[in-house]
Amino acid sequence: MLDQILLGTQVILQPANLLFCFIGAVIGTIVGVLPGIGPLGALSILLPATFRMTPVESIVMFAGVYYGAMYGGSTTSILLNIPGETASIVTCIDGYRLARKGRAGPALGISAMGSFIGGTVAILLTMALAIPIINVALKFSAPEYFSLMVLGIVLLTFLSSKSMTKSLIVAVFGIFLGTIGTDPVEGLTRFTFRTSTLLDGLNVVPVAMGLFGIGELLTNIERGMSVDVFEAKIGRVLPSLQDWAESKWAIVRGTLLGFLLGVVPGGGSILASFVSYAVEKKVSKHPERFGRGAIEGVAGPETANNAGAQASFIPLLTFGIPSNVVTAILLSAFMIHGLTPGPLLLKQNPDVFWGLIMSMYVGNIMLLVLNLPLIGIWVKVLKIPYVILFPIIILFCLIGAYSVNNDVNDILILIIFGLIGYLMKKFDYDAAILVLAIVLGPMIEKALRQALIMYRGSFSVFVHRPISLGLLLMALALMLYPVIAKRKDFSLAGKGSSEGV
Amino acid sequence: MNRPEQVSGLVWLLVGISITAYTLFSLRIGSLREPGPGFFPLVAGIALTCLSSLQLLKTALKKGMEKRTLAELWHGSDWRKVCYITAALVMCFVVFKPAGFLLTTACLVIFLLAVIGGKTWKYAIGVAVLMSACSYALFYYLLQVELPMGILGF
Numbered sequence: 001m002l003d004q005i006l007l008g009t010q011v012i013l014q015p016a017n018l019l020f021c022f023i024g025a026v027i028g029t030i031v032g033v034l035p036g037i038g039p040l041g042a043l044s045i046l047l048p049a050t051f052r053m054t055p056v057e058s059i060v061m062f063a064g065v066y067y068g069a070m071y072g073g074s075t076t077s078i079l080l081n082i083p084g085e086t087a088s089i090v091t092c093i094d095g096y097r098l099a100r101k102g103r104a105g106p107a108l109g110i111s112a113m114g115s116f117i118g119g120t121v122a123i124l125l126t127m128a129l130a131i132p133i134i135n136v137a138l139k140f141s142a143p144e145y146f147s148l149m150v151l152g153i154v155l156l157t158f159l160s161s162k163s164m165t166k167s168l169i170v171a172v173f174g175i176f177l178g179t180i181g182t183d184p185v186e187g188l189t190r191f192t193f194r195t196s197t198l199l200d201g202l203n204v205v206p207v208a209m210g211l212f213g214i215g216e217l218l219t220n221i222e223r224g225m226s227v228d229v230f231e232a233k234i235g236r237v238l239p240s241l242q243d244w245a246e247s248k249w250a251i252v253r254g255t256l257l258g259f260l261l262g263v264v265p266g267g268g269s270i271l272a273s274f275v276s277y278a279v280e281k282k283v284s285k286h287p288e289r290f291g292r293g294a295i296e297g298v299a300g301p302e303t304a305n306n307a308g309a310q311a312s313f314i315p316l317l318t319f320g321i322p323s324n325v326v327t328a329i330l331l332s333a334f335m336i337h338g339l340t341p342g343p344l345l346l347k348q349n350p351d352v353f354w355g356l357i358m359s360m361y362v363g364n365i366m367l368l369v370l371n372l373p374l375i376g377i378w379v380k381v382l383k384i385p386y387v388i389l390f391p392i393i394i395l396f397c398l399i400g401a402y403s404v405n406n407d408v409n410d411i412l413i414l415i416i417f418g419l420i421g422y423l424m425k426k427f428d429y430d431a432a433i434l435v436l437a438i439v440l441g442p443m444i445e446k447a448l449r450q451a452l453i454m455y456r457g458s459f460s461v462f463v464h465r466p467i468s469l470g471l472l473l474m475a476l477a478l479m480l481y482p483v484i485a486k487r488k489d490f491s492l493a494g495k496g497s498s499e500g501v
Numbered sequence: 502m503n504r505p506e507q508v509s510g511l512v513w514l515l516v517g518i519s520i521t522a523y524t525l526f527s528l529r530i531g532s533l534r535e536p537g538p539g540f541f542p543l544v545a546g547i548a549l550t551c552l553s554s555l556q557l558l559k560t561a562l563k564k565g566m567e568k569r570t571l572a573e574l575w576h577g578s579d580w581r582k583v584c585y586i587t588a589a590l591v592m593c594f595v596v597f598k599p600a601g602f603l604l605t606t607a608c609l610v611i612f613l614l615a616v617i618g619g620k621t622w623k624y625a626i627g628v629a630v631l632m633s634a635c636s637y638a639l640f641y642y643l644l645q646v647e648l649p650m651g652i653l654g655f
Binding site for chain 1: 529536552578590606617
């Protein structure tokens with residue numbers, strides 16, 4: 001392990017890699033601070049720009065953008081009551097209240113320090129668990145991969161805030177969209193409508209930018225986004241001893257929750273922050289303080305979202321399976337550079353693997369400095385009016401979509417998915433599931449067909465292999481849980497009414 | 502009756518049926534022992550059809566469901582701006598290669614600032630020229646991204 005840490009340290013301390021780690025952290029903080037564009041949009045735009053970088057430089061920069069956005073997102077939430085990105089939504093609740101009480105500084109401080117602690121512990125756990133998980137992953141073949149990815153999709157639909165049926169509809173549609181292109185086994189084209197653009201399938205960059213960039217923007221423009229004119233005074237950013245006393249257990253719980261939910265496919269930073277807030281409110285001796293400026297309501301979620309962001313790399317690095325939309329873009333970044341994340345990445349490219357892990361330490365230190373003493377810079381960035389910001393977002397989306405393949409048809413895909421994203425929001429469907437399903441769909445199909453070919457068309461392969469069976473049973477349990485829970489509610493309601501008579 | 506849920510369920514049902522029908526008529530399904538290129542899309546099409554039927558059934562049978570109309574989804578919102586932005590983006594797609602990056606993006610930003618953002622034309626033109634030039638410098642020169650030159654030749 002020590003050799004590997006030294007290798008990673010040697011890799012990240014190279015000036016070029018350090019520079020790109022810093023650039024990633026800065027870009028991540030900016031996109032986290034600015035509402036209307038998040039790490040997904042930034043990564044999609046940056047993806048084509050990494051063609052000329054080395055694999056380590058691009059992966060390290062991308063990772064920096066992702067967890068940097070977790071740090072930056074709290075700034076807008078606390079100062080303006082507008083979440084800079086989705087994982088910072090709950091921070092608005094108590095963070096803004098603290099700012100209104102003149103305590104914006106300590107709120108920002110505890111948020112940055114909690115993120116640092118959560119991120120650092122999550123990296124330590126990643127280092128400790130990576131090799132054992134890889135050893136398990138090496139035992140996986142096509143049936144196990146199929147079952148794991150099915151579980152991932154089902155888990156994502158289960159954890160979605162929308163109805164299970166609607167989430168499954170979106171997942172299945174995404175899996176279908178993943179079949180567009182060339183059949184991986186026979187090489188025949190499917191649903192390409194004779195266009196060369198679709199021969200390699202739908203590119204995830206214009207799809208993701210359409211759904212989350214353009215779709216989100218159309219929704220905001222329609223609503224007429226206005227910014228609260230209250231100008232928070234920041235003052236000292238160091239939390240007091242009292243703040244630390246109130247937040248310490250929230251930070252511990254946030255770290256553990258964030259890590260566990262980040263590792264789970266379909267989990268990640270967004271879910272971690274929501275669950276952390278709910279837990280803190282539940283365990284608090286004074287839950288009435290929440291919503292009125294409880295500092296643990298900021299500390300817990302912000303710690304959890306960064307721990308979740310760090311942990312979400314584990315499924316990608318060990319199994320090669322992205323656990324959320326952002327790591328799905330990271331998967332594309334790996335593949336552009338000819339790397340295949342998964343159990344063989346550690347063996348074939350240890351410099352990339354350990355360089356990435358060690359870059360997370362360095363990145364977290366950089367972000368602590370960027371988000372504490374240099375917070376004044378980001379406050380100025382916040383003053384950019386949305387009327388200037390939204391044309392910049394559209395411009396970047398257009399360039400990002402076009403530059404992936406220098407194909408103007410990708411702009412059309414961007415527009416189509418922008419409209420789909422806008423309508424999905426209107427009709428209350430979860431767009432994140434769609435993107436992940438588009439990425440996982442081809443992988444699921446390949447695993448399914450390989451398994452069926454290997455075992456002569458017998459579906460029993462999925463139940464005869466114990467790991468595969470276990471994973472499928474978990475997926476089934478998750479699908480049945482809402483039905484059973486509903487029936488329980490009905491029978492309890494029935495019992496209650498009959499006892500009342 | 503929740504009209505948005507009904508409409509969305511119906512749309513998904515049509516999509517599922519279309520996928521299933523298209524796959525059956527134009528792709529080889531194969532067998533379980535040797536799945537063909539149409540196997541997986543067919544499974545997805547059938548699953549989508551079944552799930553959307555379930556969604557429609559739930560909408561029809563659920564008691565106490567909130568009554569909503571389609572118009573309520575757009576009530577009080579500035580949906581015209583959404584239409585204008587979409588139309589502007591489609592125009593960009595059409596003229597991007599022939600007109601080139603600089604001209605297309607400058608015109609787009611002028612439109613967005615003046616018509617959507619409500620700024621004066623002078624302001625819009627000034628900011629648009631600056632934005633297009635800066636993004637050209639950033640993406641074309643710094644990040645080495647290939648952008649179409651169009652009629653301006655640069």
